[in-house]
Amino acid sequence: MIHPSAIVSPLAQLGDNVQIGPFSIVHADTVIGSGTVIGSHCEIGHPEQSPTSRPLVIGADSHIRSHSVFYAGSTFGAGLVTGHHVTVREGTEAGRNLQIGTLGDIQGHCSIGDYTRFHSNVNIGQHSEIGNFVWIFPYVVLTNDPHPPSDIQLGVTLEDFVAIATMSIILPGVRVGRGALIGAHSSVSKDVVDDTVVAGSPARFVCRAETLKLKNGLSTSAYPWRRHFHRGYPEAVVKEWLAEFS
Amino acid sequence: MIHPSAIVSPLAQLGDNVQIGPFSIVHADTVIGSGTVIGSHCEIGHPEQSPTSRPLVIGADSHIRSHSVFYAGSTFGAGLVTGHHVTVREGTEAGRNLQIGTLGDIQGHCSIGDYTRFHSNVNIGQHSEIGNFVWIFPYVVLTNDPHPPSDIQLGVTLEDFVAIATMSIILPGVRVGRGALIGAHSSVSKDVVDDTVVAGSPARFVCRAETLKLKNGLSTSAYPWRRHFHRGYPEAVVKEWLAEFS
Amino acid sequence: MIHPSAIVSPLAQLGDNVQIGPFSIVHADTVIGSGTVIGSHCEIGHPEQSPTSRPLVIGADSHIRSHSVFYAGSTFGAGLVTGHHVTVREGTEAGRNLQIGTLGDIQGHCSIGDYTRFHSNVNIGQHSEIGNFVWIFPYVVLTNDPHPPSDIQLGVTLEDFVAIATMSIILPGVRVGRGALIGAHSSVSKDVVDDTVVAGSPARFVCRAETLKLKNGLSTSAYPWRRHFHRGYPEAVVKEWLAEFS
Structure with missing residues (x-):
């Protein structure tokens, strides 16, 4: 072996x-x-x-x-x-x-919850605090220095169920609330409210996450994603999620 | 050996x-x-x-x-x-x-034509369909999930002779037409017409590609690039391109 | 050994x-x-x-x-x-x-001064000219081709003490002046004046660098950074910097 x-x-x-x-x-x-x-x-x-x-x-x-x-x-x-x-x-x-x-690059001195997924090529800065069931997509950077270079480090906080789409950065000290979605190619400079979508550079409020529809022809809400996306999670967890939305 | x-x-x-x-x-x-x-x-x-x-x-x-x-x-x-x-x-x-x-990261389940070039550090998502003589520059991502995370994957289509400049992303399901140029640091959310230039986040129409001039002091058109750029292509192909513009 | x-x-x-x-x-x-x-x-x-x-x-x-x-x-x-x-x-x-x-990717045919620092995952294009005490943060690309693909290469010039924040690109032929700061997630298409801050895509003037304050509760200027940030530099160099600001 x-x-x-x-x-x-x-x-x-x-x-x-x-x-x-x-x-x-x-x-x-x-x-x-x-x-x-x-x-x-x-x-x-x-x-x-x-x-x-x-x-x-x-x-x-x-x-x-x-x-x-x-x-x-x-x-x-x-x-x-x-x-x-x-x-x-x-x-x-x-x-x-x-x-x-x-190609993931985890810089250390950070905490990460359970069942969290980083797609290819993410950069997790020191002092990041990342919750459970978080998704981070390619070329996302969690930064920490508010005026680089300096000796001050303000880590990013991502609460449970957050999803950050491709090629976005989260600026130092920002907290992204539970279930929020960061649109692709965004730069997030302010805290993000739970279950909302922000996008752009600088990122601004787009809509409540639940108003985004799944492109499955059925107009189901795409968020919270745990309503429909279960691949790779334990049966007991999925059962709980399904109960939440039934 | x-x-x-x-x-x-x-x-x-x-x-x-x-x-x-x-x-x-x-x-x-x-x-x-x-x-x-x-x-x-x-x-x-x-x-x-x-x-x-x-x-x-x-x-x-x-x-x-x-x-x-x-x-x-x-x-x-x-x-x-x-x-x-x-x-x-x-x-x-x-x-x-x-x-x-x-550092290229080709995620598989995709098709790529002949004589296509990926520069450093590109990320090609599953279900991408990429034509012949395409150029993709550093830190470009071809995405596929319209509402991440989900089980729905809509691949990107790049037709022949497309060029995508540095640090741009192509959003799920987008088709980029033959000979189009995507400007650097762009996020492309809609289909792109053949032989046009789009740029920005979200990307918008800039001009017809042929109106961009080569910075060679001669005011030649920079696009279609096959008019002037021949490095590394077979002689027979270049001959055909030259005939097209003579 | x-x-x-x-x-x-x-x-x-x-x-x-x-x-x-x-x-x-x-x-x-x-x-x-x-x-x-x-x-x-x-x-x-x-x-x-x-x-x-x-x-x-x-x-x-x-x-x-x-x-x-x-x-x-x-x-x-x-x-x-x-x-x-x-x-x-x-x-x-x-x-x-x-x-x-x-994950740094230095493409060669470039010059780099003394005590310069590249953070993770930077891409330095050919013909870049980079000074002393420069800082480049993650996912920054120094480009060189004004109309890709072509045979014309215009390198980027970064003067001493420049800092380029995360996920920014510098377009071909651009000169960034001494002590300038490029904000995160920017695309820089024009020369940048010494000791200024530019940001955005395309990047625009934000302020004189010295007007940014350190988040240390003391309202010290964050720039020039050599005023307060000395980690890893030789004692003689730091002494000189301190004399400059005393």
């Missing part, structure tokens, strides 16, 4: 049935849950960034794809899934079943 | 004079045409995404640069050229002489 | 105490200064792009992180620092203590 070309520290703690791909490296300060698969050409538990003293903890049944780099000093719940070429720095505290798409 | 550190499945079908670089992996379901060069640290024919039953086919005289990942279940004509750190998922059907720049 | 799995050409010139990580490749035409650390899975001195006849020169005490690719034919002063998954093409001439963040 550990490819003979992989370099795995004897001090790393690997659960049962962990697979490590060819040309991958697993450092000492690493705890990997059972059933987890690490692809080829990865570097896991990169010790740099001085005495964190904290290990990298990857939950059970996770899947880290090839060419990814995880530093020591972060924790991920069970069922983490990543694309390729992902970089995750120290101080990332994530819940269960996080998905990080290809 | 196959570096001793490379891991090549005995079931992979390699043409004559194929080169495989150090620390690269070639899986079983892979057919690589003669004269093709694979750089270092690549993973070619990645089997994941379940029984595609279809192999990865790379045409002759291709060049895949280092740290690139290609899944099984895609087909590329002869003369494919890529940059580094490229990811290509299953279901990509591409013609001859496709170029994919560094 | 050279990992046994690394492949280092006997023709490469390595200074004292150079470290080369696992699965990395160092080609013949490479000169690496003493004390430099190369991470895992790198390719250094990539010979392609025909007889440059010029080597890759990396100054002393540099640190190139994993999965990075540097071509032959470029020169870097001492103290180069990179993130992961960086690509640097031939013809890049950089001063001392350049920082290139994760």
